[in-house]
Amino acid sequence: MFEFNSIVVLSDKKDKQYMITLKEGARFSTQYGYIEHNDIAALDEGDIIKSTLGHPYLVYKPTYMDFVMNIKRQAQIIYPKDAAAMLMWCDVAPNQKILESGIGQGALSLAILRALAGTGSLTSYEIRADFAEQSAKFIKQFMGETPANHVIEVRSIYDGIDGTYDRVLLDLPEPWHVVPHLKTGLKNGGLIVAYLPTILQVKTYVDALKECGYFSDIETAEFTRRPWKVDGMSVRPEMWIYNHSAFLISARKLKNI
Template identity: 30%
Template sequence: MRFGEWVLLKDVKGRAYLLRLREGGVFGHHRGNVPHEEILRAGFGGRVRTHLGEALSVHRPSLEEYVLHMRRAATPTYPKDAAAMVMLLDLFPGARVLEAGTGSGGLTLFLSRAVGREGRVVSYEKRPHHLRQAQENVRAFSDLDNVDFLLGGLEEAQLPEEAFDGVALDLMEPWTVLEKAVRALKTDRFLVAYLPNITQVLELLERAQAHPLALEKVLEVQHRTWDLRPPVAHPSFQQVGHTAFLVQMRKWKDSSSTPS
């Protein structure tokens, strides 16, 4: 551990706090303060106490924890959905993936990790302040340097044909970029869209009929956490409900192709 690294502190009630260690820094908790130097000495997996005696455990933040607590210009793709999108895209080390709707960079981080150092993520975002925040978030957490951040919409992008192993769309109206996205996607590979409501899903599927795309599945990712305090065990009272529908489509050779 060293100054400049991200640290996740957890208190006795499981509340998490993300911070970046800096020389002379002090973490403020409602139950007291603790200097960053003490956190550094404790190291990952260690414990510190505030000046009022509150115990805090020290952890290296996971990707999930970082995305949930990082600064945001837009609501990030929930980690449960981002992980599912990586699966639906069938990504692998060395893959090239096209993303439209960078947002705060949450999904971008998952895509970057999935394709690895030899792969590439090309990410488009129309809103300059969102793109700046995403760049900061991704570069602050990852040293892979495998993401190209581009300001603009996919509608105007000049993309090579059949150059990408996957396309991830986090847009309110993804059908407006289907022509560009499908041309850039390799045959028999996947396009996955993240959509908050079912009317968007229906609109996308209707518009997709004009393109060489076949619907594979539409799903929601549900996580049900449990509160375990032996001998008592019950589902947690606070649960993350619906976040989005994930739509997976596969590219066929031409618009007349249909599954056999």
């Protein structure tokens, strides 16, 4: 059974998703009729419920992808295809001490926290207080509580880094200003991944990594997602793809020279 105030997804026969928060006495309404939230709460995950006009909906808890792609956004998110690549390139794993800067909506923060699995720590620097507040709510909404190993600080990473971290992930317009702080802010052998939308930003950032003299294995790539339609005898690429969203730049910290 689902609990009130929890989030559920209703998926219809055309795979259109509706993400709602269950409220006692509330009603989910569409052009195909309505469904009482109380009736949804009495179901188990994977059950099917019909609207008053007989339209069927599959009911389940949202996955990470369901949640970040359907949430009402007040800031740009890092899409799941890029968040997954960032976690892999940065080799995020339990028990690490991680720093991210540029929290935005909190989609990447949530992915990092799930990878940490309640261990280690994540510190998020965010220059905007409103983004810091809304991302904290976003993370709590999905996880059900505020993670004990997560701290959000309203500050600019351009001004410096307190402490030394195993991994650093950046979603900032000018990450080259962070490079001088990584001499002590990122441990030797540690990894950093930055997310940048334009190639001119990439050029400036990569030049800064090379010029400082304490980074190696610098790599730049972009990741696309190309869905395919498989329906009877119709087997072909979809007419649209998830194309360029940003460039990812990874690097490894050398021993300070």
